[in-house]
Amino acid sequence: GAVVSQHPSRVICKSGTSVKIECRSLDFQATTMFWYRQFPKQSLMLMATSNEGSKATYEQGVEKDKFLINHASLTLSTLTVTSAHPEDSSFYICSTGLNTEAFFGQGTRLTVV
Amino acid sequence: QKEVEQNSGPLSVPEGAIASLNCTYSDRGSQSFFWYRQYSGKSPELIMSIYSNGDKEDGRFTAQLNKASQYVSLLIRDSQPSDSATYLCASRSGSARQLTFGSGTQLTVLP
Numbered sequence: 001g002a003v004v005s006q007h008p009s010r011v012i013c014k015s016g017t018s019v020k021i022e023c024r025s026l027d028f029q030a031t032t033m034f035w036y037r038q039f040p041k042q043s044l045m046l047m048a049t050s051n052e053g054s055k056a057t058y059e060q061g062v063e064k065d066k067f068l069i070n071h072a073s074l075t076l077s078t079l080t081v082t083s084a085h086p087e088d089s090s091f092y093i094c095s096t097g098l099n100t101e102a103f104f105g106q107g108t109r110l111t112v113v
Numbered sequence: 114q115k116e117v118e119q120n121s122g123p124l125s126v127p128e129g130a131i132a133s134l135n136c137t138y139s140d141r142g143s144q145s146f147f148w149y150r151q152y153s154g155k156s157p158e159l160i161m162s163i164y165s166n167g168d169k170e171d172g173r174f175t176a177q178l179n180k181a182s183q184y185v186s187l188l189i190r191d192s193q194p195s196d197s198a199t200y201l202c203a204s205r206s207g208s209a210r211q212l213t214f215g216s217g218t219q220l221t222v223l224p
Contacts, residue, residue, distance in 0.1 A: 006156075034211050043201060043216040044157070093156050095212075101147070102203075102212050107156040 003027050006094050006105025013084055013112055021079045021108045023094030029074035030096040035067075038091040038107075050077040084112040116140075119202050119215035127223050132189040134218050136202030139183070143204040146178055147212065148187045151199045160200070161187060192222040 003026040013019050023033055031052045036044040048069055049057040056069035068080040081088055089112045094105040116139045126132045134148070145164050149157035161176040163169045163185065169176045175188040185204075189196055199219050203212040 032210050043214045045214075046211055049211060091154075097210055101159060101162055103159070104156040107154075109154065 004094065004096055004103050004105045006108060008108060009106055010109045011111070013110070015085055015112055016083055018080055018082045019084055019110060021081075021092055021094070021110075023077045023079070023096075023105050025075050025096050030077070031074060032096065033071060033077040034095045034102075035069065035077075035079050036093045036095060038093065044093060047079075050079075052077075081110065084110070086112045088112050117202055117204050117213050117215040119200075119218050121216055121218060123219040123221055125221045125223055126192050128192060128194060130192050130222075132192045132196065132220055132222070134187040134189075134200050134202075134220065136185045136187075136215055137183055138185070138202075138204045138213075140204065140206050140213075141180075141183065142206040143183075143213075144207060145205040146176070146185045147203040147205075148174075148176060148185075149201040149203060150196075151201055151217065153199075157201055189220075192220075194222045194224050197221045 005024045007022045033050040035047045037047050038044045046059050047062045050069045050071040052071045052074050058064045071077040091107050093107045095102045118137045147162045148160045150160050151157040161174050163176040163178045166178050173190045177186045199217040201217045202215040205212050
């Protein structure tokens with residue numbers, strides 16, 4: 001299966017600061033990446049679809065100005081949580097696909113204090 | 114709204130027993146189905162994929178799909194304590210790239 005590397009695995013930041021999460025596909029070119037958020041004991045909720053060379057597509061209720069997505073190359077997509085607040089504390093996971101299957105990054109545990 | 118429904122559990126089975134996990138989906142256009150295992154604090158890992166009606170076996174795992182009933186299941190034979198995790202059912206519709214996930218079933222295998 002495909003290898004997707006996500007960094008950092010864990011970050012603690014102060015309220016009001018911004019955090020950047022990187023997601024890299026290591027062994028194939030990913031034109032599309034997906035960003036999910038998962039709160040404790042809940043399922044993965046799709047936040048946005050990142051498209052290489054074009055604007056990301058955001059799901060309803062997700063603020064595009066708060067969650068900035070950049071997909072400048074075929075191997076790297078980044079999610080920046082701007083002006084983070086404690087309610088943004090969550091587990092963020094990126095994913096991309098190969099054939100019909102989805103492969104996930106290791107996830108980033110964000111804690112905003 | 115496209116939905117994937119799972120019993121959240123928790124489901125407890127003794128070691129060596131068969132664990133049965135169930136999932137229903139509402140979108141009849143769904144064509145691909147997946148079972149992921151997620152340990153606490155980790156990202157999901159793919160256990161099984163199934164695309165056609167019937168059973169698909171891989172080691173101790175068997176996925177079952179019934180498109181008429183819009184039902185997918187996962188059987189884990191000879192359950193081990195290391196199988197204790199949350200199991201996520203997911204579907205993909207047609208040419209869509211993204212998956213729709215169920216809420217997950219927490220499984221505990223008791224030694």
